Amino acid sequence: MIVIKYLWYYSFWTIVRIGLRLYYSKIKVTGLENIPKKTPIIFGSNHENAFIDALLITTSNTCFDHYLVRAGVFKNPMAKAFFNSLNLMPVYRAQDGVNPLEANKQIFRACFEALAKKYAVMLFPEGEHNIRRHRRVLKKGITRIALGAVNFEGGTKELSVVPVGVNYSDHTGFRSTVHIVFGKPIVVKQQEENAKNYNQLTAQITEAMSKVHVSLDRKEYLGLDAIFFHDQDAHQLVDYEKINAAAKKLEGRSAEVKAIEEQKTALESAGLSFPFRPMSTRHAFTLFALAPFALIGLLINLPVLLPVYLFIKLKVKEIEFVASLKFGFSLLGFGIWWWHLASWASEYTGQWYLGIIGVAFSFVTLISLNGFIRKWKRFRLTQLLASDEILQSKYNAFVDEIAQIRAELF
Template identity: 30%
Template sequence: MRNWLYDLLKRLIRAGFFCYFREIRMEGIAGIPASKPVMLLLNHQNALLDPLLYAAYARARRPYFLTRSDVFKNPLLRSFFRGLRMLPIYRLRDGRETLQRNQEVFALCAELFSRGEHVLLFPEANHNLRRQVRPLSKGFTRILEHALARDPGLDLYLVPAGLNYEQADRFPDRVAFYFGKPFALKEYLGGEGNILMATALKDRVFEELTHLTTHIPPGEDYSRWIGELERQGVDFLNPAAVNQILQGAPGPKLPRRTRHPFWGRAWDLVFRGLNAPFWLPWALWIKPKVWEPEFMGTFRFLYALLAYPVWLFLLFAVLATLGGPGTASPAVILLVLHNLAYVKWRG
């Protein structure tokens, strides 16, 4: 039953992402081992969109995800998240008494690895839209220690991956995942009893993440660098080239994206006018209640995924009542094609 629900949600969400994002890239995803247990380690920017994107495009196996526990408090979303194999992880801000529950989660992850499953988590242990890899927490190494205690011979692989959004809080947007080369956990076992060399492992994952996504080092003037990169019109979906600029190296010349402010704004007005009954509830009532900018994309996408089909159905019903199905069908199809063109080509 759960596999059926997962596959249904995956197809639905993937179709939604196709209509929501201008471009989605998954570079190196084919290299993730299908026959081995895998821990995927990603930088975290855009709240629940980050795991949902991987869930929609995963190839090797159906992954499990460690997700902040507070999102499970909403009963309407709880079943949805569990259907996508999301597991709650508890933080100090959730209450010191809740931290003990993480032992159950760690034990469950160890069991999943013993079955050859894939688990995705965000080692920064928080999300932020800043183009910067933050210090990694010890949580993922503790999970690995639990897994090794259960099975000292565990043949597990780790895959760091960098998430890159063009402009994560805006619509429509572009996104690129860059998956690093898998490496074996056994490379970081040493001493008597094959003890996990946690610090060395954290350092490697951090270093790889800084190459797989844009990373403005903490000591730099973040605002100045962001302004300079945007002035140059860099493609944030090409982190290798952007990081070369940050390091002062002569990187490849990055072509500016052609923008036409007047026509872009005019198209915005047309899009909003044609979709006013769908767009206005978001702009007037839902968007102002989003409490963190990192959740803006998540709530916008989920709203569109649920409300857009309702809007098209209501439009068809009204037009069919006024002019018949022969009038309603072409009108709705043309609107869908227009909206898709807006997402794919709005500069």
């Protein structure tokens, strides 16, 4: 039975890993050497992007991971069976209408047993997902599991908590980049389960996690986000260490940060949207050169693109779910659609390799469509600036002020 479970898990792991490498233009993984080989592991990660956070982390290492996810996704019996087959376990919160401490006892015990077998457990100790790149107060679930596991009868006597940071250049965009960082492990040994040890370990994990992802100050987030990300390129990897070090230098300069926030808010009210950087004439020519390939990409892939677009537009209320649903539907939808395209091309031409060429062409034109949409947005906003001298003046002042601040920080 365990052999079948391993085969299913790693088969799915391989499919998702390949899919993610196609969905993102670049996935950079650092710190794999920090994952212990001989002790059980708890991965504790920031949580900015719903399910795709877990998919990115688990396909970036080869551990047999078990996951804690919010109980709400287990309501459908088919979904529950599927999630259970992939080692997902529900974690309950007060809003689930139950006493979370009582409801989670059985789940915590399952974690203790998994760790006793030297499997890995992954969870998001912030207890929420939010695309904002700021520090959050951790829930104590991760410390309860860690200390409970090392005191569990017949369990492990030592484990490692590995902080994980997931840094997105664009939380919702296709062919953007992501940087996954595995930080230095925190070794947890047998100790009494009391408030003092809970608090100490929680503080340790909080500090360790803040070092592996962009963790801006929550109170000044909007201004800091404008300073560091108003012109973020979706294809450029986020340098979390550089940004965190620069943000620390801005402590005590609240008035400047607030002024930047107010300028950005005023620009957004006038019609601009961020991240944004004006388009040059050269890039405008690239836009129009992409147009025919983008049109072909739209027509070829419309049977998948249209239902995904409509579902997200009409049904999805939280932006944090956009990337997860785009990826999930695309992995299934394009897998089926491109299989049919390849079969038709091979059948009608009698040449199997033409089917593969057809799928590759469809993917390339899909990337062209995505590039066209991104550039079209820049072109439209650049034209808006060019047509409004007052708005152009305000935008220039905004950019110049940020440039002066950045010159001091970097």
